[in-house]
Amino acid sequence: MWLRYGIDQDKTLVSIEDVPRGKTQLRCPYCNGELTAKKGKRKEHHFAHTNETCREVSRSDRLLPTLPLYDNFNIWLTGKELKQLKDLWERYGVNDRGISVKEVPSILIREKLLEHNPYRYGGEYQFTKLGKIPVGALSLMLFNQVQEPLLIERLQELEKNVQVAYLNDSPTFNECLRDLQIYQAEFRKILSNTLYYLQIDTSGGNTIYKIGVTRRDIETRVAEIKNDLASHFENFSIKVLGTWPHRGNVEKYFKHRYSFFNVTIIGNLTEYYNFFTPEDAKAVLRDLRRMQAKGLSPIEVDILEGKPSQIEQLIADNERAERRSQAIKTGMERAKNWGQNVGRPSVSESPEEFLGKPSSQRIIAALHEGLSLRQAAEKADVAVNTVRKVKALLNT
């Protein structure tokens, strides 16, 4: 798993997409080591440590925080299990036929990719919504339904980790906090992206389609695409078939689901699709249009605005209080060194003032009755030592 974020001097996360390739001024969020941006043509763009990779990033038993079902649709299956699943899909799922118990690997049930349905004809097992995702069979609308709760669930899990690590003063606190912040940044990115789908008609009578995401307005993006395509087509027109704000999460799944129709025009222009029949093209567009407009939940609004989570707010408040406390302490220390009196000034009550107090008067009365110190203290509702003090002053 690649590291996709570094931190700048202001301690804010910076995405690999926002820096040029080569050595950077950014630091590793986990170990503070220097980072080099690796932005080549073959591998996914990522940061590498300029020197030695730190333990937190290189640890193989630990995954960097990633959005569930965002760019890995094999879920957690091994190659063999994935093959079994695809095989079952080909033989049963495609035709919506039930799968008999003999054919069902228990791991696929445990992971909720297949489920039991006693009303089915033939076999009593069928694909779940989740199970259809690895084979790209789930509609875009249902994909959203499956992914959205998982996104929130994972966010809350990471917040919980931070909270536990913070309260226990755990050595993994920094790691947990970075995990959360990276996840928030990724979450924010998909929410702030608008999914768009374009139809491109060329003068040769060909029609191709393009899926993509942008954070800018669609006109700007279309102008840019026009520019890209100008070197490959002489005459063409672009029609925006739809835009779906806050649906950046769908882009990768779309590519996964429709990879069969994917065509590469040239070089890096890879997000284009060519359908063999008009029906195919219509089905894809229908699939997209069945997605309702994305309404943001309060949690998603907070993420989109970059608002810190409750636990981060608490940590920030505590840190601010600590800084202030230190500032006050040093200020008072400095004042003391200047000869300034710090603290309560030593002024003492005169014996007359003390004896004049109502409580002292009550004590004197009790003592005159011949009561013991404890009895007098009890009667005057004061401490034994106060009675003693009064008595001592009376005797001077």
Added chain:
DNA sequence: GTGATAAGCACCCCTCCAAT
């Protein structure tokens, strides 16, 4: 003005000791 720290002080609670 608010909230924090420093220091003095009164007070409380408790223990120990010795005298009664």
Added chain:
DNA sequence: ATTGGAGGGGTGCTTATCAC
């Protein structure tokens, strides 16, 4: 067993200053 004396530890109020 009761009482007075001495003193340590802890709490909380008071009064001061400091940073923001």
